[in-house]
Amino acid sequence: MRLTELRRSATLLLALLVLLVPLMAHAETPFAWSAYQTVTLGDTGLQAPGLTFADGRTGLSSSGNDLEVEQNLPDVFLTSPAGAILDLGAVSLDKVPALDGEYTRKVKAETGHVYLYLRDNFAAKFQVTRVVKGALRYSMPAVTIRYATGSQDPAGGGSTPAAAVASDLVAASTDGKVELWWSPPSGASNPQYYVYRGTSATFVPTTPLTDFPLTKTGFVDESVKAGTTYYYVVGVVGGGRTAAVSITVQAAVEPVKPVVIQFQDGSTTAYVDGLAKDLDVGPRTIDSRMMVPLRFLGTALGADLIWDPVEYKITYRLGDRELVLWVDKPVGLLNGQEKSMDVPPTLVSGRTLIPLRFVSENLGAQVAYDAPTRTATITYPAPAAAPVPPEPVTPGPQPEPEPQPEPEKPVAVAPNIPWGTYALRMPGAAWSVELMDSVTNYVGTGTSTRSWIRLNQDGTYVWFSAWDGRTYEGKWEVWEGKSLMIRSAQEGRDWIVSRTTPAQGVDDEINLYNSYTQYLGKLLPE
Numbered sequence: 001m002r003l004t005e006l007r008r009s010a011t012l013l014l015a016l017l018v019l020l021v022p023l024m025a026h027a028e029t030p031f032a033w034s035a036y037q038t039v040t041l042g043d044t045g046l047q048a049p050g051l052t053f054a055d056g057r058t059g060l061s062s063s064g065n066d067l068e069v070e071q072n073l074p075d076v077f078l079t080s081p082a083g084a085i086l087d088l089g090a091v092s093l094d095k096v097p098a099l100d101g102e103y104t105r106k107v108k109a110e111t112g113h114v115y116l117y118l119r120d121n122f123a124a125k126f127q128v129t130r131v132v133k134g135a136l137r138y139s140m141p142a143v144t145i146r147y148a149t150g151s152q153d154p155a156g157g158g159s160t161p162a163a164a165v166a167s168d169l170v171a172a173s174t175d176g177k178v179e180l181w182w183s184p185p186s187g188a189s190n191p192q193y194y195v196y197r198g199t200s201a202t203f204v205p206t207t208p209l210t211d212f213p214l215t216k217t218g219f220v221d222e223s224v225k226a227g228t229t230y231y232y233v234v235g236v237v238g239g240g241r242t243a244a245v246s247i248t249v250q251a252a253v254e255p256v257k258p259v260v261i262q263f264q265d266g267s268t269t270a271y272v273d274g275l276a277k278d279l280d281v282g283p284r285t286i287d288s289r290m291m292v293p294l295r296f297l298g299t300a301l302g303a304d305l306i307w308d309p310v311e312y313k314i315t316y317r318l319g320d321r322e323l324v325l326w327v328d329k330p331v332g333l334l335n336g337q338e339k340s341m342d343v344p345p346t347l348v349s350g351r352t353l354i355p356l357r358f359v360s361e362n363l364g365a366q367v368a369y370d371a372p373t374r375t376a377t378i379t380y381p382a383p384a385a386a387p388v389p390p391e392p393v394t395p396g397p398q399p400e401p402e403p404q405p406e407p408e409k410p411v412a413v414a415p416n417i418p419w420g421t422y423a424l425r426m427p428g429a430a431w432s433v434e435l436m437d438s439v440t441n442y443v444g445t446g447t448s449t450r451s452w453i454r455l456n457q458d459g460t461y462v463w464f465s466a467w468d469g470r471t472y473e474g475k476w477e478v479w480e481g482k483s484l485m486i487r488s489a490q491e492g493r494d495w496i497v498s499r500t501t502p503a504q505g506v507d508d509e510i511n512l513y514n515s516y517t518q519y520l521g522k523l524l525p526e
Contacts, residue, residue: 033125033148035167035186036093037247040130040144041069066117066124069109071141076109076131078143086116093127093146109143124149166193166217166234171251175302176226176319178251181218182234192237195219197230201248205233213237226255258379260517261300263292263356264426265374272300281351283376289343290369290376291353301363301380307352314345314354318363325359327352334362368467368491368517372450373426377517383491416482416499417455422510422521424451453512453521455484455497465490491517 068079078085084103088096090112103118109131117124126147133141146168169182184191192213196205209221224230229252262271268282270292277300283292294314298305303318312327324333330344341358356376357367366382369375453463455476463472463486472489476497479485484497493514500509500520510521 033150035165035183036146036148037165038129038144038146038168038170039247040142041067067145069141069143071133074133076133076141076143077106078109078115078128079106080117084118086118088114088116090114093125093148096125166191166236166246169232169234169246169249171230171232171249173224173251173253176222176224176253178221178224178230178232178253179218180221180232180234180249182246184217185236188236190215193217194235194237195221196233196235197221199228199230201231201250203231205235208235224253226253228253258381258383259301261297261378261380262426263290263376263378265290270296270300281349281353283356284348284353285374286346286353287343289358290356290374291343291346291348292356294345294352294354294359297354297356297359297378301360301365301378303363312352314352316359316363321363323359323362325354332358332362370426370451371466375426377426417484417497417510418523419455419457420526421452421454421524422512423524424453424512424519424521426519451519452524461486463489467491493517497521 066080066083067085070077070079084105085107086103087107087110091114093114096114096116103116107115109128111128111131114125114127117126124147126145128143128145130144131141132143165185166182167185169180171178171180173179180195182193192215194208194213195210196203196208198205209219209223221230221232229250231248231250233248234246260271260273263283264270265283265285268279270277270279270283277296279293279296281293283290285291294307295305298316301318303316306315306317307313308315314325314327316323316325320335322333322335323339325345326332327345327347330341332339332341339358339362341355343355345352345354347353356378357369360367360378360380361382363380364382365378365380368377368379370377451464451466453461455461459475459477461472461474461476464470465472467490470490472486474487474489476484476486479496482498486495486497489495491514495512495514498511500511509523512519512521
């Protein structure tokens, strides 16, 4: 009996052990996890540098990467040269089961799945939130993950909490500045932060961008240069020093694209980057100054506008400039400094009109006015001024040059553009019959305020610009077979000349244009 009972007890104990082991194996992992981070892997190449969990940054050596991305259509995979990965399926990232299971060095990346990663005494848990496949076998895949890290005492002394870091750091470049935002460390009370910036992915965060710690989870970096890529980390302040830093993110600051705005006196249609816009009140000239609606100009320039109906006060803020004006007051303030104007803002039919040139130039724009068409063109930001040429150096005695044969004059290579003198106008303006008398009457002695251009068959041109009162002379060159190119003319820009209609005698018109400005030309009778 005793032997039988002992055998039964042993069998029962063994059965209990069989039941308990799986339950013990699926207990929650004995780790104190760090705050969550979000990062995208693999968007720089097929075998892109992966995430090195040891310091939370993008690794540079493929042999030491904890995680990498590879594609074998129709699937995308996560591989680990340095450790092993376990696919836990679609479970909660906050409640990850025990670390035991079938680990491999390569798993399929499945959106919503949670994975465990092990290397020595270090672990990481992460969830795939997005998988982007390349269109071709060797295209670039990308996998976005949300992860946390933890470490374990190798002597079995339990878990060691990872350092608190700011999580989910994101950087975005907008309007010539970089905006950053992040989430606070999990469980931290009133954390403070420093933001660090570098120009390479491996920069060492030593000097923060501010002299004081930040208390909010966002920062705007305005001290950036267009065309530059910056790298950022956020450090959490602890014990008077930066205790831990976040992942590194990057943002490329794009060059600011100029905005071109055109108003024509009396017209209720304005143009912003070539697109027609309706105006409630059209521009009008008061005491030789063009006045335009205050809100439309500010919005087109991208300025912030504040209207004070009590003081009839207008405040524009654009970049580092603040311009303050008052209705019927001929003095304004630019960054606190007084600025006088010929014609103050005024009320017309219940609308406030402001002096176009005064406001535009004080906000950093360039203004060009075409008198024949009464059209003003505003370019923001103003193009950089041309460099001042150096003083000429008087050369010493030079030997007499060898006589050279006369070069052959070029012949017409763009026969679809008639040679002669063209009257010029801005788009939208009407031709005036009295301007069409003849070349002699139009051009006169060169003192006319009307723009014109003469295209000669020998490869030369003469252009009188009423915009700046200068006469430009030089040589044209063939552009794409049927058009002409004029280099470094008005505004210091290159201009293209092309036909607008098929040949129709002397009434032919041309287009004269660049990326910012356009003129129409009508051939004048000789």
